Amino acid sequence: MKRPTQHVPEMAWNAWGDPAAAQELDAATRQLIVETLGISSAAPARVTEAALALRPSALPGKALTALAEVVGVEHVHTDEPTRLRHTGGKSTPDLLRRRAGEVAEAPDAVLTPAGHDEVQGILDVCAQHGIAVVPFGGGTSVVGGVEPFRGDFPAVISLDLRRLDALLALDEESGTATLEAGLRTPEAEELLGAEGHTLGHFPQSFEFASIGGYAATRSSGQFSAGYGRFDAMVTALKVATPRGTVTLDRGPATAAGPDLRQLFLGSEGVFGVITEVTVRVRRVPESRVEESWAFPTFAAGTAAVRELAQAGGLPTAIRISDETETFINAAIAGGQAPEGCQSVVHFEGSAAQVERRRSEVAEVLERHGARRIASESAQTWRRSRFTAPYLRDSLLDAGVLAETLETVTSWSGLHELRESVTRALTENLPQESGSPVVYCHLSHAYHSGASLYFTVAADATDDPQGRWAVAKRAASDAIAAAGGSITHHHAVGMDHRPWMEAEIGPLGVEVLAAVKRTLDPSGILNPGKLIPEDV
């Protein structure tokens, strides 16, 4: 068993990421944005931490005593700063609420157990005392997945898994590692890297998100084409449920009935708390190369990616920005945008593999009209690929409503879906002057389809929360109507729950509810998430 030497910093309570890494827009950029987007008013000042009023902890004394017996009294946190930092995730609505001082819904306590058995012990106590439990990994959810919603329970705890941070086993022959769920990706990479391995999972939330969170939300990293989605990496799971422990570990593929791993992957803490995850790992690659390309149109780019995906020839990563995203990315980086649609292509492997794959991919891209451009934009992307959420905070400061959403569908449905989502967002963000900006990229491709990731920037007005609620609903309805999935890698949480019935049908919802009742009969686990009510 090994533990990391360095831990990730605590995130800001009212913004993304490490407070020390916050960015500020320079005055000229800010002015340009205000004019371009038609910003109508200055953003309201952020409420300071000192001015907040959390409601007193409602955790009953008997429960507190029982929980302290499980984890030790020093791991039951009822202080306000800790509770505040577990008051939900990092969606734009989350941040808007916190900026406005709406933090009454803080959890009544934060628990930091040390391992599977302590997690199991916490669930036993909470089931007995009727206390809601919200599993908390990196706290990076952008869909309300870690909202400390108590439902009908008198109290709710946030179950912070940060002390489950061990590399429990490394099976080099089988190419798998067993990781505790609370490990953040940089910590996991430190431990695996010391043995010459990597997970290869690099979502935008990389710096803060946790292994258990990836499993519970079916995360997908920027190198998904090369390393696979997180759900595809998992070979075994250990899950604590109010009914006891579930262990699923029978090799890489089996015909022994339904794949129950696939029932816990994406279960978002409503069936149990994932405490240990066995994942496939790869040798740290010998060579890494990034290229920049420009396609004449977004459709040409998607056609090229489709051809590569269907021929089994995808590079480690390939992303294609539409014209608007291409322009804006260049503007942010302070450079000149290429004509058309920019594409970043990333290769990893042995030097020979990388060189061969580069020439094969180049042949396909060129056939679809793409041309190589200076690789600076690829390097910019690589440097800045985890920083976009910091930029969002700066935009919110400038009175901009900025948010993202994403979906996935078949290749044949991709362009219609893109158009209808863009239209839904644009039409539902009317503003006095200027107009909202909506753009997208394709960054995860499969044989039969691909994801689309949309970014929106608009005038926040004096009701950004209400304004985004309308636009988000319209975009989600458009996704459902077009046959796309409500989420490719952000998960469901509270925010996408209303679209789950469209996603899996009423019987599918009943199946989830039946599994929930079996494993969590009193319903203490992560209330209000994933499964629509009234089933």
Added chain:
Amino acid sequence: MKRPTQHVPEMAWNAWGDPAAAQELDAATRQLIVETLGISSAAPARVTEAALALRPSALPGKALTALAEVVGVEHVHTDEPTRLRHTGGKSTPDLLRRRAGEVAEAPDAVLTPAGHDEVQGILDVCAQHGIAVVPFGGGTSVVGGVEPFRGDFPAVISLDLRRLDALLALDEESGTATLEAGLRTPEAEELLGAEGHTLGHFPQSFEFASIGGYAATRSSGQFSAGYGRFDAMVTALKVATPRGTVTLDRGPATAAGPDLRQLFLGSEGVFGVITEVTVRVRRVPESRVEESWAFPTFAAGTAAVRELAQAGGLPTAIRISDETETFINAAIAGGQAPEGCQSVVHFEGSAAQVERRRSEVAEVLERHGARRIASESAQTWRRSRFTAPYLRDSLLDAGVLAETLETVTSWSGLHELRESVTRALTENLPQESGSPVVYCHLSHAYHSGASLYFTVAADATDDPQGRWAVAKRAASDAIAAAGGSITHHHAVGMDHRPWMEAEIGPLGVEVLAAVKRTLDPSGILNPGKLIPEDV
């Protein structure tokens, strides 16, 4: 919508496959086998069809009338020949029972609906009348998956899906086809081939097995390394359940909760009847090449396959026989066995892809001590890869107890598992003279592990059923004890059900039972399969 022009022949009621394709051992081979294996007595004569006594159909008249209203009276079959041909699958115990005339458990009727809506109508009638329903695709199960077991119900029908035989849609852009569940693989390949596509799914049961059966049992074909397991090919499912229809179709990958497709894949008809399957299809490859290699040892072969799998460099198929299988395959083909362990390697793709991949694979195989041998053995394998089950019937005729079983585990557990299963089988098939032969091959490889496929040949004695039951139980216990899965691609059925609790734990079993109760509250669907009782 398109339908095939040619249908597969009806299988023999008491043997594998097309009666016209039955093989007989020549006298010399038979004598050699008798001596080598120490066969103690001639096999009992097969009971003739005329001598059988099926119990009269117990289908209540009201139910029969209602079912006839759904499918048309000509599609409700209560004649003895049809009922007989739906009396279970094709495991060795199945065949031994039928040879002995033990066919009392025939279904009370066989229904042949025409499409999803008629299947749904049948389930509605059967739920109302309390009649058990056993979905029947190709009838190739070797684990008791289509046994017409009625449980506590007064009657049981076999729901034969052969008339669900349409290619419903081909989405060339997305590389997917929507197939009705009753299509047999040759029929599906005819329909797809006419459009230049292939499914690439070639299990040993290829000639008879059905698309729905593949989905319901998580089948894996001989080219799984190139085309994927069947469960990995599926992008959408339509399922008729006693509670109504479930449709799961939201693109190639999603984070919208647990993947419910993975709950119906492998559900073996206990949750519902899969009626339509959308699968990814590939362009018919330009080039196909087979090679034969010989490894010095089985361990050298598995090490080479492991290296290829972990580097993402597997050919379309690679199988490695152990020394005994190498010897026996050569003997059956009438040739000379190579020294060591034979390996068949198969490549598909464009001519350029195949040539490049061949040289890359050759480099790895040679580094592990393999040498190229004449390709005849690969060609023999290709010609005979669907015929082994016919050989089993000839062996049963010669007084040989012949059967196969399979498992999957991690690379680090592979050799220990192989040894313990071999020991369990050998020790539990004691015989007066000679000794049983147990051998295996590796034919499905993944990043973190691989399958092992065992063949057993022993003296049948006068109680082959009892003898096999003991050996099978010992082998299954050995698999469970070693941490392997009870099945890599044969599924669970009735035969592997006792090991499901070891596989997924008691809570996993409860989860399956809860899903079952939700979708099939009266429990009419495929009683006695998959889910252990008393939960």
